[in-house]
Every structure is written in structure tokens, then in C-alpha cells.
Amino acid sequence: MAAVFRLEPGDRYNQTLAANIHPSDWINPLPTRRYNMVVIGGGTAGLVTAAGAAGLGASVALVEKTLMGGDCLNFGCVPSKALVRAARAAAEMRDADVYGIETVDVKVDFGKVMERMRRLRAQLSAKDSASRFQYELGVDVFIGEARFIGADAVEVGGQTLRFRKACIATGARAAAPPINGPRPSRISDQRNRLLVDGTSAPRRRAWCRSSRMRTVADASALWRRGDTNRTRATYPAARRRRSRAVGGARNRARRGAAADQGNG
Numbered sequence: 473m474a475a476v477f478r479l480e481p482g483d484r485y486n487q488t489l490a491a492n493i494h495p496s497d498w499i500n501p502l503p504t505r506r507y508n509m510v511v512i513g514g515g516t517a518g519l520v521t522a523a524g525a526a527g528l529g530a531s532v533a534l535v536e537k538t539l540m541g542g543d544c545l546n547f548g549c550v551p552s553k554a555l556v557r558a559a560r561a562a563a564e565m566r567d568a569d570v571y572g573i574e575t576v577d578v579k580v581d582f583g584k585v586m587e588r589m590r591r592l593r594a595q596l597s598a599k600d601s602a603s604r605f606q607y608e609l610g611v612d613v614f615i616g617e618a619r620f621i622g623a624d625a626v627e628v629g630g631q632t633l634r635f636r637k638a639c640i641a642t643g644a645r646a647a648a649p650p651i652n653g654p655r656p657s658r659i660s661d662q663r664n665r666l667l668v669d670g671t672s673a674p675r676r677r678a679w680c681r682s683s684r685m686r687t688v689a690d691a692s693a694l695w696r697r698g699d700t701n702r703t704r705a706t707y708p709a710a711r712r713r714r715s716r717a718v719g720g721a722r723n724r725a726r727r728g729a730a731a732d733q734g735n736g
């Protein structure tokens with residue numbers, strides 16, 4: 473059985489979440505003789521890889537040591553968008569006079585904002601659940617920590633999973649940037665995650681985040697809105713040139729491959 477994973481606060485939403493993505497009564501299946509693929513890590517990357525491979529008819533095992541859905545469902549994309557939406561609602565109410573609407577005194581109940589976040593996260597977790605992957609998508613789901621014990625085998629919870637291919641989708645950890653000057657007195661050991669177990673607003677918190685993915689995503693959103701000036705600022709010229717060069721080379725390679733196939 474999977475180890476009990478405590479999600480704080482232990483309300484009905486977090487209980488639903490845990491039942492979906494780390495069921496404490498989960499019994500790992502008996503491994504088949506040799507999997508076509510073993511996927512280590514049940515975050516976005518691992519779930520998509522496992523579902524895609526199983527959909528193509530491969531025998532697949534997925535191993536997740538803590539929470540299926542990974543950072544995106546539990547600490548990243550989903551919680552942050554719930555908070556962003558609440559912040560936007562508060563800002564729009566506060567600035568309603570811009571639209572000719574009389575403003576009201578906006579009071580944010582942070583506990584309720586977080587409760588809504590937990591409700592949405594619990595609802596969405598059904599899609600990433602162990603039982604959906606096991607019984608609907610045909611993936612053998614193992615809850616536990618995977619460890620390579622050979623070139624074609626991993627061990628999880630005392631069981632050996634043999635594979636033809638393995639996919640390591642164990643995510644990444646943020647590093648503290650080498651910033652000169654005063655250091656924050658405490659840096660969270662979950663530096664790449666929103667700390668989403670709170671029910672009352674933190675008194676002070678500073679966030680510092682920069683990543684290529686974010687830059688590209690922001691730039692493409694601005695680009696779609698036709699905001700080319702801000703696109704240029706967000707997505708600097710050198711990177712745009714590199715992106716065009718890579719894209720151009722990729723397209724030329726694709727055209728070449730298509731032509732070869734046509735000739736063959």
C-alpha cells in the first residue's frame with residue numbers, strides 16, 4: 473500500500489485530491505514480464521508520455537513517488553491560475569470606475585480564495601488520477617520511488633520492473649540565483665513551487681522567477697495580441713534571431729525529408 477501523504481489542510485477538497493493522486497489504499501499491480509516503457513515521474517511530462525505510449529499500444533508502467541500531476545497540478549500552473557483569477561477579479565472591482573461603474577470597497581478573504589483553489593484542484597485531479605491511468609488508459613501505475621538497478625530494470629517498493637525503454641520525467645529543482653547584496657533571511661526549500669497549503673495570507677513574500685519557458689510563453693501571448701513592442705522587450709532580439717534560425721533549419725529539414733519521401 474502507498475504511504476499516507478498528508479495534504480494540508482485536511483479538508484474535503486484535499487481528501488479528494490489525495491484519493492485521486494496518492495490513494496493511501498493503492499496496491500501496486502504485479503509487473504508484466506517486460507514493459508515496452510517505464511516512465512519515472514507522474515508530472516505533466518510523465519503523464520503525457522505514459523498516456524501517449526499506452527494509446528499507441530505499448531505496455532507501460534508509470535512510477536510516481538509522491539503526487540501524480542506533479543508541480544503543475546499541485547503547486548504550479550493550476551494553483552497559480554486560481555490565485556491570478558481571484559486577484560484579477562479584485563482588481564477589476566477596485567478599478568471599476570474606469571468602466572463607469574461605481575466602485576465598492578473590495579475586501580479579499582484569502583482563506584476563501586485558497587479554498588476555491590483547492591476545490592478546482594481537486595476537481596481537475598480526476599484527470600491525473602491513479603485509477604484513471606490504471607483502469608481507463610491501461611497504464612500500470614506504481615506509487616513509490618523508482619530506482620535504477622540495472623540497464624533495463626528499475627526497482628519500486630521491492631518490485632522489479634523490466635523495460636525496453638525508460639523515460640526519466642522526474643522534473644527539475646530551482647536554484648537560488650547568485651544575486652549580490654542582501655540575501656533573504658530564509659529561502660524555501662521548495663523554491664520552484666507556490667506554497668499552497670496556507671489558509672491565511674502571508675505577511676510578506678518575495679518571488680523571483682525567470683525561465684526561458686515563461687519568456688517564450690509571455691512573448692507568444694503578446695505576439696498573438698499584436699503587441700509587438702512589448703514582444704520585443706520580453707523576447708530579446710538575439711533570442712528571436714536564434715529562434716528563427718532554429719525554426720528555419722527545422723523547416724528546411726522537414727521539407728528535405730518530405731521531398732526525399734516523395735522521390736523514394
Ligand SMILES: Cc1cc2nc3c(=O)[nH]c(=O)nc-3n(C[C@H](O)[C@H](O)[C@H](O)COP(=O)(O)OP(=O)(O)OC[C@H]3O[C@@H](n4cnc5c(N)ncnc54)[C@H](O)[C@@H]3O)c2cc1C
Nearest residue numbers: 513515516517536537542543544548549617618642643664
Ligand atoms: C508557480 C508555477 C506556475 C506555473 N505555471 C505554468 C503555466 O501556467 N503553464 C505551464 O506550461 N507551466 C507552468 N509551470 C511549470 C510547470 O509546472 C512545469 O513545467 C511542469 O510541472 C514540469 O513537469 P514535469 O513532469 O517535467 O516535472 P514535475 O511536475 O516536477 O513532475 C516530476 C514528478 O516526478 C516525481 N519523481 C521524482 N523522482 C522520482 C522517482 N525517483 N521515482 C518516482 N517519481 C519521482 C516527482 O514526485 C514529481 O511528481 C508553472 C510552475 C510553477 C512553479
